[in-house]
Amino acid sequence: MPIQNSLSIRSYNLVKKGHSHPYHQLVLPVMGSINIEVAGFSGKVLPGECVVVKAEQTHYFTSEPKARFVVADLNCLPENIAQAKMNVFSVSQPLLHYLHFIDEQLKYQINQTIETLMVETFCCLLSEQPVTKRLDRRIQNVLEYIQTHLAEPLNNELLSCVACLSQTQFKKLFKEQTGLTVTQYLTQVRMNKAQALLLHTDYPIQMVAEVVGYQDHAAFSRRFFKYSGLTPSQFAR
Template identity: 35%
Template structure:
């Protein structure tokens, strides 16, 4: 085995094991709880989990939900140098992950699994990847991600992070290079793209689920982000 990328779903609620190869798990549509010897956390779309070879890990997926999983004998040095298990991903890599998911679901091919893995490894190598953020900001991001239909105030997010409002805004921008509003918008658009690509849920319902009561406003923001309309994504499936 060199590197293989596949789409998997799990029927068990939790498991603990280790393997002789490295593994990257990308939650694309739901959360994933993980626990290692010195780390415990929860992943949402926009991040991935790195299990290094021989590392015993516990994970609790959402049964029946799909995850993108890479098994690899080797990893780029920038990944091996990362200390924490949770890695924040640029939006460009997440877009590729959703694309890879669609290709792998449409055609079962060992060759395609290898080629997609090589492309994803190359993208991961080219980007300056970072471990999960400051635990206080990570806590706020986790709450933001859990229900994208809601818009928490900055004061509420600062309270969740146990920071003053000014401290929260400064630290959030430092850790993510975005304001909380910009970050929330990115989360919403990424989740909407995934739902459009992988479900038959009506567009207006998707819009509401990511915080837009006005479908036209949702379509406008989606077009600004992806240079295409939600209806075009749906028609391409």
């Protein structure tokens, strides 16, 4: 009998447990990590990652008691997840931010209507999730740093220090992991955020430029036009 799709916050312990269930389950750490064995994978899953346990797959797991996870129990997996060949993948920034919202919401409120909408939103974000290989943790740290310091000057020298690598090692590993150079990635992240701010806020263009790391309004406008084919003013209309 199909279950009702649901989201919950769970914690486990250091006692190794194993079971299977007739529905799919996604485990997404929001604090701490989980050690899990499932379908040929055996290892640690960290915040910023997701492990997929398909229906009837026996899995074994342990974690520190203080660790916390968003767990999604689903009747069906989105096509992109169902067809993926990997059990563990890196989570996109929009989905990662939403997990923290889920974590806070479920701790403080019981409301079936809100919970149903949260599951629907989660599944929508999940369906848009690129199922890519797990990132090297050093590069994952850099991507998280970029997201939280986007308004600041960012360059190879600084980011290689965040990754604890030489600049040469960092540039090589970054390209291998993301498929983009650091400059290409920064431009993509900054322009995507600028587009979102122009569409969904009433920020003046100068403020949008500063939020995404451009102090020079003209330089921002040139880069935005090159990226989108429109000026910031045209895009915001």
